Amino acid sequence: MTFSRRSDRSPLNGVGEAPDYRFTLANERTFLAWVRSALAMMAAGVAVIQFVPGLDLVRHALGLLLILLGGLLAGGSYAHWESNERAMRLGEPLPHSPVPRLVAAALTLTAVAALVLTILDLMGG
Structure with a gap:
């Protein structure tokens, strides 16, 4: 994902x-999918804080991490949409984004930590 100051960039139009409008609409659908994923992460963060048993500190850290990741994903999704739209308008290759790998890794680690907390709670209770 490429971030640059907006003052350095011309308006997209x-x-x-x-x-082709079909590519623009596909780019918009991808943007909306990122936003839905961000909302799901934030909702999952709230759910972890409220419903995952175990240590309060770890539970809150996991939940806050998910909420933070959701917020960052929501914010970064527009920058990614704009970069893709700009590349299409200029006939350039679409920019690479490390976000899918980072999101997958963060969610995997969060799931493992939530599973460990749940198993520890079952064994202790």
């Missing part, structure tokens, strides 16, 4: 040529 003034860059290159408008791509």
Whole structure:
């Protein structure tokens, strides 16, 4: 994901040529999917804090991590949409994003930690 100051960039409608509307709509659908994923992460964070048994500190850390990741994903999704749209308008390759790998890793670690907390709670209670 490429982040740059907005003042350095021309408005999208003034860059290159408008791509086929189907590509623009597909880019928008991808953006909305990222936003849905961000909302799901934030909701999961609240659920972890409220419903996962175990140590309060660890439970809250996991939940807050999910909420933070959801917020970052929501914010970064627009930058990714804009980068893709700009690349399409300029006829350039779409930019690479490390976000899918980072989200998958964070969710995997969170799931493992929640599972361990749940098993420890079952063994102790």
